[in-house]
């Protein structure tokens with residue numbers, strides 16, 4: 097029977113970043129992906145924002161890996177000419193109550209070690225971005241946007257050049273611990289092999305893979321909830337040149353209708369929050385009024401007729417609707433009797449930003465297993 101050192105399940109940005117990182121040190125790595133190429137899941141349906149890490153609870157993995165990841169991403173972008181733009185972001189308060197909230201987030205951001213954050217009054221905001229309804233704002237100059245496909249291609253090429261084997265059309269249906277190794281099986285062919293380490297970064301199916309390996313996902317609190325985020329684009333010239341966010345909703349349930357730009361300068365609003373039972377990427381055009389109202393709260397003079405349904409993505413959330421936000425799970429599962437299995441579960445935003453830092457975190461866990 098064939099044997100490999102490391103099996104990575106899922107070729108989204110997380111699996112690809114991990115493959116690139118681990119292949120610098122280890123040989124005999126295989127990436128299994130159920131689709132016919134990389135980046136067909138969550139990683140190609142998101143806002144492509146390089147977040148700075150303001151919102152996340154202090155000392156959480158989300159906060160730490162976002163800050164480290166953003167720094168790593170900008171270095172990668174410069175070094176390998178990955179398309180990106182450091183546009184900057186404003187989180188705007190539109191009344192006195194919201195000023196109190198942004199002051200709290202400003203402190204949180206400083207505690208999360210975010211560099212160059214500034215609290216601006218109305219006049220100072222208007223100097224850098226005139227078209228908005230701010231009475232005050234947090235300015236994050238280090239927030240940017242990135243071409244996520246180019247980033248994934250970079251990780252893919254790096255891993256491939258270092259000898260990683262990519263097996264597409266390979267849906268994992270078996271992960272079975274046997275003595276010191278895992279027996280891994282795929283659906284498309286009746287094929288099994290052995291692997292010392294299994295890294296589960298299967299995105300929306302990461303809880304299913306953990307279950308396959310023998311973990312009770314309800315006991316472990318690993319069951320994922322699908323949370324859809326829809327976008328509308330603005331079919332006219334963008335009146336803003338940076339990313340504009342309202343004050344986030346309580347418990348970070350959502351960031352509110354916010355304005356992001358893509359690398360072509362196209363303005364879009366979203367993603368909103370809608371818990372769903374199944375994966376479905378249709379955008380409900382009836383949401384136009386809600387998007388228009390939310391967008392008009394932060395940017396004046398928008399034209400309703402220019403709001404056009406765009407795309408949707410699905411977040412793999414560990415928390416249900418209105419429940420307190422949960423951190424990323426990145427666990428080596430020795431304590432569950434499965435040494436050698438590394439689960440990455442609930443890798444929602446800021447997963448894209450954090451990807452290089454998540455890869456280093458997984459490298460450290462892998463080193464502990466393979467020494």
Ligand SMILES: Cc1cc2nc3c(=O)[nH]c(=O)nc-3n(C[C@H](O)[C@H](O)[C@H](O)COP(=O)(O)OP(=O)(O)OC[C@H]3O[C@@H](n4cnc5c(N)ncnc54)[C@H](O)[C@@H]3O)c2cc1C
Pocket residue numbers: 105106107108109110111128129130131134135136137138139140141142143144145146147266267268269297298299300301302305324325367408409410411412443444445446447448449450
């Ligand atoms: C609407 C939205 C907006 C977002 N915006 C941002 C943002 O602006 N900035 C940011 O930093 N992050 C953002 N995120 C988060 C970010 O997109 C994700 O954290 C990241 O893409 C997750 O990558 P992944 O590799 O874990 O998942 P995926 O890209 O989904 O990759 C998982 C892969 O596993 C494969 N797979 C699943 N099951 C199996 C199986 N049984 N066998 C083999 N393969 C399997 C899938 O086909 C898929 O290719 C956003 C997410 C959403 C949904």
